[in-house]
Amino acid sequence: MTSLQTPAIPEHSLDRDCTTLSRHVLQQLQSFSPEAQDLSAIMNRIALAGKLVARRLSRAGLMADVLGFTGETNIQGESVKKMDVYANDVFISVFKQSGLVCRLASEEMDKPYYIPENCPIGRYTLLYDPIDGSSNVDINLNVGSIFAIRQQKEDDLDGEGNDLLKDGQEQIAAGYIVYGPSTMLVYSIGHGVHSFLLDPSLGEFILAQENIKIPDHGPVYSTNEGNFWQWDDAIRDYTRYVHRHEGYTARYSGALVGDIHRILMQGGVFLYPGTVKKPEGKLRLLYESAPLAFLVEQAGGKASNGMKRILDIVPDKLHARSPLVIGSKEDVSLVESFIQDHQRRANGN
Ligand code: P6P
Numbered sequence: 064m065t066s067l068q069t070p071a072i073p074e075h076s077l078d079r080d081c082t083t084l085s086r087h088v089l090q091q092l093q094s095f096s097p098e099a100q101d102l103s104a105i106m107n108r109i110a111l112a113g114k115l116v117a118r119r120l121s122r123a124g125l126m127a128d129v130l131g132f133t134g135e136t137n138i139q140g141e142s143v144k145k146m147d148v149y150a151n152d153v154f155i156s157v158f159k160q161s162g163l164v165c166r167l168a169s170e171e172m173d174k175p176y177y178i179p180e181n182c183p184i185g186r187y188t189l190l191y192d193p194i195d196g197s198s199n200v201d202i203n204l205n206v207g208s209i210f211a212i213r214q215q216k217e218d219d220l221d222g223e224g225n226d227l228l229k230d231g232q233e234q235i236a237a238g239y240i241v242y243g244p245s246t247m248l249v250y251s252i253g254h255g256v257h258s259f260l261l262d263p264s265l266g267e268f269i270l271a272q273e274n275i276k277i278p279d280h281g282p283v284y285s286t287n288e289g290n291f292w293q294w295d296d297a298i299r300d301y302t303r304y305v306h307r308h309e310g311y312t313a314r315y316s317g318a319l320v321g322d323i324h325r326i327l328m329q330g331g332v333f334l335y336p337g338t339v340k341k342p343e344g345k346l347r348l349l350y351e352s353a354p355l356a357f358l359v360e361q362a363g364g365k366a367s368n369g370m371k372r373i374l375d376i377v378p379d380k381l382h383a384r385s386p387l388v389i390g391s392k393e394d395v396s397l398v399e400s401f402i403q404d405h406q407r408r409a410n411g412n
Contacts, residue, residue, distance in 0.1 A: 079269065079270060080262075080265070080267075080269055082269065082270040083107075083110075083267055083268065083269070083270075084106050084107060084110045084248065084250075084259050084268050085103040085104065085106060085107040085110075086103075087257060087259075087270060088102055088103040088106050088252060089103050091252055091254040091255075091257075092252070092254075101163060101185070101187070102212070102235070102236060102252060104161070104163055105163050105164065105187060105189075105212060105236070106236070106250065106252075108157045108158055108161060108163065108164075109154075109157075109189075109210055109238075109240075109248075109250075110248060110259070110268045111157045112150075112153045112154045112157045112208070112240075113208065113240040113246060113248055113261070113268070114246075114261065114266065114268075115153045115157070116149075116150045116153055116193075116194070116208060116240070116242065117240075117242055117246040117261060119146070119149055119150075120146070120200065120206070120242050123146070123200060123203075124203070128145060129145055129146060129149070130144075130145065130146070130200065130201045131144070131145055131201065132144055132145065133145055133147075133148055137170070137171055138170075138171075138172070138173045138382055139170065139347075139382065143171065144194070144197040144198075144200060144201075146194050146197055146200045146206075147171055147193060147194050147197050148171065150193035150194040150208065151169050151171040151172065151193040151194075153193070154167060154169070154189065154191055154193055154208075154210075155167055155176060155178070158178055158181065158189065159178055159180070159181075160180060160181075161178075161181060161185070162180075162181050162184045162185050163181060163185040163187055164178065164181060164185055164187045164188065164189045165177060165178060165181045165182035165185050165186060165187065165188065165215060166178070166182075166187075166188045166189075166215065166219070166224070167188070167189045167190075167191065168188060168189070168190045168191075168224055168227060168349065168350065168381060169190075169191050169192070169193060169350065170191075170192045170193070170195075170347060170350055170351075170382070171193060174222060174223055174224060174381075175188070175219070175222065175223075175224040175227070175381075177222070186214055186215045186216075187212055187213070187214060187215070188212070188213045188214075188215050188227065189210060189211075189212060190210065190211045190212075190213065190227070190349050190350040190353075190354070191208060191209060191210040191211070191350050192208065192209040192210075192347070192350050192351050193208055194206050194207075194208060195207045195208065195209050195239075195318060195319050195320050195351065196316070196317060196318020196319060196320060196321065198317060198318075199316070199317060199318045204316065204317075204318065204321075205241060205242060205243040205316060205318055205320070205321040206242050206318050206320070206321075207239050207240060207241045207242060207318060207319065207320020207321060207324075208239060208240040208242075208320070209238075209239045209319070209320060209350060209351055209354050209355065210237065210238055210239070210240075210350075210354060211231075211234045211236070211237040211349070211350060211353060211354035211357065212234065212235050212236040212237070213227065213229075213233050213234055213235065214233075214235060223381070224381050225381075227349060227378075227381060228377060228378050228379065228380070228381070229377060230353075230374060230375050230376060230377050231348075231353035231354075231356055231357060231373060231374035231375075231376070232374050232375075234353060234354065234357050235252065235253070236250065236251065236252040236253070237250070237251060237353070237354035237355070237357040237358050238250030238251060238354065238358060239320045239323070239324070239354070239355070239358070240320075241320050241321055241324045243321065243324075245260055245261065246260070246261035247259065247260050247261070247271065247324070248261070248268050249275070249324065249327070249358065250358075251357065251358050251361040251362075253361065255273065255274040255275070255361060255362075256274070256275040256276075256327070256358055256361045256362040257270070257272065257273050257274065257275065258270075258271045258272045258275060259271055275327060275328070275362050276362055276363050277326070277327050277328075277330060277359060277362040277363055277364040277390065277391055278329070278330030278391055279330070279363075279391055279392050279393050280330055280391050280392075280393040280394055281326065281329050281330020281331035281332075281390070281391050281394065282310055282311055282312050282329075282330070282331060283311075283312060283313075283314045283325060283326055283329060283330070283331030283332070284305050284311055284312075284313060284314075284331060284332050284334070284394070285313070285314050285315050285322045285325070285326060285331065285332065285333040285334070285390075286302075286313075286315060286333065286334045286335065286336075287315060287317075287335070288302065288313070288315075290336075290338050293338035293339040293340060294336050294337075294338060295336070295337070295405070296405055297369075297401045297402040297404070297405040297406075298334070298336045298369075298398075298401070298402075300401050300404075300405070301397070301398050301401040304397075304401070314331075319333070319335075319346065319351060319355070323355055323359070323389065323390075326389075326390040326391070327358070327359065327362060327364075330390070330391045330394070331390050331391060331394055332388065332389070332390035332391060332394035332395055332397075332398060333387070333388075333389050333390055334369075334386075334387065334388045334389075334398060335386065335387045336369065336386050336388070337386045341384070343383070343384040343385060343386065344368075344384050344385060344386035344387060345384060346384060346385065346387050347382055347383065347384055347385075348373070348376060348378045348383045348384065348385045349378055349381065349382075349383065351387075352366070352373050352385055352387045352389070353373060353374065353376075355387075355389060356372075356373035356374050356389060357374065359389055359390065360374065363392070364389070364390055364391055364392060364395070365389070365390070365391070365392045365395040365396065366387070366388070366389040366390075366395070367388050367389075367395060367399060368385045368386045368387065368388070369386050369388050369398065369399060369402045370399070370402060370403075373385065373387065373389070
């Protein structure tokens with residue numbers, strides 16, 4: 064190449080800036096088939112939703128009617144934040160007139176929401192938590208969106224979404240968007256875990272890191288120790304162990320996505336065990352734990368309810384909850400070993 068043809072910008076950075084999410088999906092699948100194009104388009108719409116939510120969050124303190132509560136209570140019995148409603152509607156709106164997603168199931172909606180014009184063609188279902196950790200919104204701390212994509216294989220005759228009550232191996236894609244100092248989308252379609260950073264000057268998510276691998280062990284344990292006296296003995300003994308041994312440090316933000324992102328990048332374990340009041344724990348299986356378990360396993364980590372692999376658990380209802388232990392293989396196994404020891408003692412072994 065002559066000096067005249069030498070690109071002003073090194074080739075790789077231009078190519079990198081053009082590696083958008085939709086292109087990356089097609090690269091991952093090595094295919095331009097209709098299914099690959101569908102998945103690429105779906106991910107592109109999720110990216111659009113992320114941009115819209117990020118824009119609203121960045122102005123939250125300056126605009127009326129963004130912060131605070133709506134006065135409603137959702138199916139979870141939780142007070143609904145205005146940002147929850149906005150983000151929930153954003154994910155619906157970006158899929159209208161898309162021919163892609165026929166149905167959306169969300170933490171904020173009792174039943175799945177159908178987009179009729181898409182249903183004859185697109186048989187995909189989006190399961191999502193539009194704003195996870197919304198209690199952080201009003202204090203300008205990180206929050207996140209969590210999503211999973213499934214293929215609808217049978218009719219949902221009563222519209223209750225009972226055909227969704229299948230294990231997490233039905234997921235064909237999953238990920239999250241973390242709204243922090245920058246907005247980052249982390250996803251997997253079963254070919255590794257990859258992150259994209261929103262470049263506000265471009266209005267595009269640009270490839271940041273490919274094939275993210277979670278360390279087999281990390282120093283962080285992330286849990287709400289305020290629940291200590293509500294935990295069973297096995298979890299209390301685990302907590303005492305990390306208190307007494309060098310090399311552990313507690314980090315807990317109150318927003319699942321931020322805590323998981325830290326562990327994905329640096330290693331460690333997040334746990335939300337069952338409590339006396341909530342034996343099933345607080346986190347929802349279909350649109351929180353299962354998507355994150357899909358992602359963490361793709362990154363070489365592990366996710367269970369303390370005894371059973373999250374991706375093997377079949378929910379009994381749309382908003383089913385499950386205890387969650389997720390993160391680095393060795394650290395999840397350590398938590399599980401305390402539970403197994405207590406079970407053996409309880410069984411007199
Ligand atoms: P606690 C937020 O409400 C959330 O669903 C997760 O984002 C977070 O990890 C958890 O609940 C925090 O719950 O009981 O520790 O306040």
